[in-house]
Amino acid sequence: MLFVSLAAAGIVLGSGLAIAQIPAPARPVALSDALPIPDAPAPKVSKAWVLLDAATGQVLAGDNIDTPVEPASITKVMTSYVIAAEMAAGKVKRDDPVLMSEHAWREGGAATDGSYSGFEVNKTAPLVEMEKGMVVQSGNDAAIALAEHVAGSEEAFAQLMNAYAKKIGMRNSHFVNPHGLSTEGHVSTAHDLALLGRALIHDFPEAYSYNKLKEFTVGPITQPNRNLLLWRDASVDGIKTGHTSRAGYCLMASAKRGDQRLISVVMGDTSENQRAVDAQALLNWGFRFYESHRLYDVGKSLATPKVWKGAADVVKVGVAQPLLVSTPRGKYEHLKASMDLPKSLVAPIAKGQRLGTVKVMFDGKPVAQAPLVALEAVEEGGFFKRLWHELLMWWQG
Incomplete structure (x- = not known):
């Protein structure tokens, strides 16, 4: 299973952060990677x-x-x-x-x-x-x-x-x-x-x-x-x-x-042997032309959006479960991901609280998504900080 960095997935943040650049492929690009994937060997008779x-x-x-x-x-x-x-x-x-x-x-x-x-x-x-x-x-x-x-x-x-x-x-x-x-x-x-x-x-x-x-x-x-x-x-x-x-x-x-x-x-x-032949062909095709990618691990910070009225000014967000996707072999650079996060996060925020969603696209089609959660708790700030942030939020709103 391949491990792909945040940049490799081309993350775009809904909060307006810049698009991450896609790095060079993790392995040399083979000549066959540029060729189209042949159709799956469909069983001829199955329902x-x-x-x-x-x-x-x-x-x-x-x-x-x-x-x-x-x-x-x-x-x-x-x-x-x-x-x-x-x-x-x-x-x-x-x-x-x-x-x-x-x-x-x-x-x-x-x-x-x-x-x-x-x-x-x-x-x-x-x-x-x-x-x-x-x-x-x-x-x-x-x-x-x-x-x-x-x-x-x-x-x-x-x-x-x-x-x-x-x-x-x-x-x-x-x-x-x-x-x-x-x-x-x-x-x-x-x-x-x-x-x-x-x-x-x-x-x-x-x-x-x-x-x-x-x-x-x-x-x-x-x-x-x-x-x-x-x-x-x-x-x-x-x-x-x-x-x-x-x-x-x-x-x-x-x-x-x-x-x-x-x-x-x-x-x-149609027969005991034919079902085995058809299943084998599908498995061989899948292993030859597809690979799994582990994009994000649990505990890894994917973004640090601003937090209002908090003891801390930002919160680290990531996934609660590893996020994996499948792509044609040699095509992981075609992955694009975006984070849907609120424009305003207000303390208190509990560790593990769901804050948004990360969505992964391949050639413009959705292939995976997962909740984004707070990787740490953010307690409320002091009275004067909360009051000041309240005024700033009103002014910006």
Whole structure:
């Protein structure tokens, strides 16, 4: 990941400060940098697809990214997220005994002709083992058993799924069950699913790590992970496949090369192999032609606007979270940033108080923005200073 200085982003301050000059590129400009980026290798048959930069959340390429489609077993990534979140909240534990109920066994077991884990009916297994059976083997029975354990029923668990989906920012998704078998009203989008994968990787890395297991054994049955990219590309470490007759072949894949992580989602492909081929092509294209930039770190002062009526005359402002963007390789000098700050800041100002916004543009298009906060507190000045500043503010106003 590249680190770009304040000047490199061409900062313009709303308060009227001068435009910072763009320095020379951090690396020599290659001949290929001047060439246009070729179109992304779009899957030829899929219903929807997207390529997302995991660090920034930016969409690098896609088609029908916000069109609702059936997510099939990629649904289980949402199930994993809910379980991990409820575990973090202390509501369930990794060694909880989870019962493979008769309902879970009948609705999602071997007799259903769908993916199953192999846990015995009316017997328990530790939650973490049941979850691996759901993630690696895509066990529908394990997904139902886990939902019943966490929330009492599939219906109640689906309410949790939708609540967490809203929190993640999945705007066009609605979940009805924990496994992804075709059900009326059970939909998501390529974009939403990529955001979900990003959230699982960031929020619950241990739960995400189960997705790179190539096989899992329950009793005498060993089943392989259906994500073929785990065998084809060492940089791929997840995440989930899906297939039903209505949804087609689906794959959410994630890979990390160096400091850069990308997530591809292909929905409604024609075969198990084709979804892997299409996902691999998107990942290769993204790593070849795009890079992530870390523009501003937490605690770094980006500006010192004037403060009225304060013990100090200025306040340092910066970002509360690192601000990252994605650009075509060799093009970071095309970034421009502006700060939207009030013309008048009046003390007292608390440390961490939001004061404005920094916005980043690439070739005239917005690519990122973040709140600007006070990096220090500014207390009120003395009585006479406040009175004097009051007169000056009146005069200037």
